[in-house]
Amino acid sequence: MASTQFGAYLKARRAELDPATMNLPSTGYRRVPGLRREEVALLAGISVDYYVRLEQGRERTPSAQVVEALAAALRLGDDAREHLFRLAGLGPRARAAGGLDRVDPSLAALLAAWPDNPAVVYNRAYDVLASNPIADILFHGWAHSTNLVHVVFTDPAARTFYRDWHEVARNTVAGFRLNHGKAPDDPRIRRVLAELLAASPDFAELWGRHDARGKALESKRFQHRDVGPLTLTMQTFDVRSSPGQELVVYHAEEGSASSDALTLLGALAATRG
Numbered sequence: 001m002a003s004t005q006f007g008a009y010l011k012a013r014r015a016e017l018d019p020a021t022m023n024l025p026s027t028g029y030r031r032v033p034g035l036r037r038e039e040v041a042l043l044a045g046i047s048v049d050y051y052v053r054l055e056q057g058r059e060r061t062p063s064a065q066v067v068e069a070l071a072a073a074l075r076l077g078d079d080a081r082e083h084l085f086r087l088a089g090l091g092p093r094a095r096a097a098g099g100l101d102r103v104d105p106s107l108a109a110l111l112a113a114w115p116d117n118p119a120v121v122y123n124r125a126y127d128v129l130a131s132n133p134i135a136d137i138l139f140h141g142w143a144h145s146t147n148l149v150h151v152v153f154t155d156p157a158a159r160t161f162y163r164d165w166h167e168v169a170r171n172t173v174a175g176f177r178l179n180h181g182k183a184p185d186d187p188r189i190r191r192v193l194a195e196l197l198a199a200s201p202d203f204a205e206l207w208g209r210h211d212a213r214g215k216a217l218e219s220k221r222f223q224h225r226d227v228g229p230l231t232l233t234m235q236t237f238d239v240r241s242s243p244g245q246e247l248v249v250y251h252a253e254e255g256s257a258s259s260d261a262l263t264l265l266g267a268l269a270a271t272r273g
Contacts, residue, residue, distance in 0.1 A: 004057040004060060004087075005087050005181075006054070006057075006060075006062075006084070006087040006088050007054060007055040007056055007057045008210060009083070009084060009087055009210045009212075010040070010054065010055050010070065010074070010084075011055055012208075012209055012210035012211075013074045013076065013080070013210070014034050014035040014036075014037070014039075014040050014074060015032060015033050015034035015035075016034055017034050017035045017074065017075065018034075019034075019035060019039065022035065022039070022043070022075075024039055037051055037052055037055065038051075040070070040073055040074065043072075043073035044066070044069040044070050044072070044073040045069055046066060046069065046070075054066075054070075060089075061089075062088050064085075064090050067084055067085055067088045067090060070084065071084050071085075077213065079178055079212060079213040079214045080212055080213060083177075083178055083181045083212040086181045086182065087181060101123045101127065101129050101242075101244075101245070102129075102242075103121050103129045103130040103242070103245070104239075104241055104242065107121065107130070107239065107241075107247070108121075108130050111130055111131065111132040111135075112132055112133075114132055114134075114249070115132070115133070115134060115266055115269070115270070116134065116262065116263065116266050117132075117134065117249050117250060117251050117262075118131075118132065118134045118135035118138045118139075118232070118249070118250040118262075118265075119131065119132050119135055119247065119248065119249045119250070120132075120135050120247075120248050121239065121245055121246070121247050121248075122148060122245070122246060122248070123188070123244055123245055124179040124182065124183055124186060124188075124189055124244045125147065125149075125176075125179070125186065125188040125189045125191075125192045126147055126148040126149045126172075126175075126176060126179075126192070127146060127147050127148075127188065127192075128142065128146045128147070128148065129245065133269035133270070133272075134262075134265055134266050134269040135250075136269065137226075137265050137268050137269045137272065138222070138224065138250070138265060139151070140157075140161075140225070144157070147192060148172065149172055149173075149176055149192055149196055149203070150192075150195070150196070152165075152168060152169055152172045153169065153172075153196055153199070153200040153202060153203045154196075154199050154200060160223055161222060161223060161224070162220070162221070162222065162223075163221035163222065163223050163229070164220070164221050168220065169202060169203075169206060170206060170211065171213075171215070171218070173203060173206040173207055173209075173211065174211040174212055174213045175213065175214055175215055176189075176192075176193075177207070177210065177211060177212040178212040178213060178214055179244075180193065181212060182244075183244070193207075214236075215234070215236040215246070215248070218233070218234050219231055219232065219233050219234070220232055220234060220250075224261070224265070226264075226265070226268060227261040227262075227264045227265055227268075228261060229257075229258070229261070230252065230258045230261045230262060230265075231252070231253075231256075231258045232250040232251065232252055232258060232262070233250065233251055233252070233253070234248055234249070234250055235248070235249045235251075236248050237249075
């Protein structure tokens with residue numbers, strides 16, 4: 001049957017829902033996990049036939065009201081709801097980057113002014129466009145790649161470096177999927193996607209889940225070859241002057257072992273710099 005990204009996303013999302021938590025009967029044999037098509041249609045207040053056509057790609061022009069009803073029925077968060085609207089052709093496409101990605105000099109200077117906090121700026125394809133010296137030391141000089149998706153999925157050392165690799169991998173793909181939905185025609189995003197689908201079965205499996213969500217406040221646990229274990233909190237900011245760029249700043253809890261390790265990383269950065 002014909003399919004679309006919109007239909008594939010609907011199918012993936014209903015597979016993640018537990019009928020019991022949706023106040024739906026959970027008795028009877030279910031061939032697939034999650035909700036049945038008719039259950040989603042019931043919750044969204046649309047006909048089963050129309051929902052089937054949407055999921056199979058035979059109906060490609062749902063109204064905003066239908067998409068909103070589906071988002072509510074599937075209990076989508078803000079990022080996932082926005083992604084669904086974009087897939088339906090009802091959300092604005094992201095502005096194309098003008099020429100090569102460039103980091104504003106004032107932002108680059110700000111990164112350099114944080115000697116004790118690793119900070120990076122990356123684009124929609126997760127290419128690192130700027131980083132400060134302590135971030136360079138944290139990520140081992142970007143010896144494998146300056147693309148964060150490649151670092152996670154194609155660097156043999158990644159599963160040691162990221163102590164919670166599976167969680168990092170899921171979040172990385174979900175963020176990359178969200179960016180792909182914003183700018184599906186971006187040549188760099190398409191190139192990185194093709195590279196990862198060919199190079200990493202783990203990436204391909206997670207890509208097939210259709211998770212889409214942006215970065216938020218979170219912690220990451222690292223195992224650094226020079227300073228040992230670190231637990232760092234991430235703050236992520238959109239760079240409003242350059243749509244598509246994001247700034248990530250890492251910091252450690254004051255007085256913690258991770259803070260001591262981060263201080264040592266800063267000393268290494270200053271020495272090697």
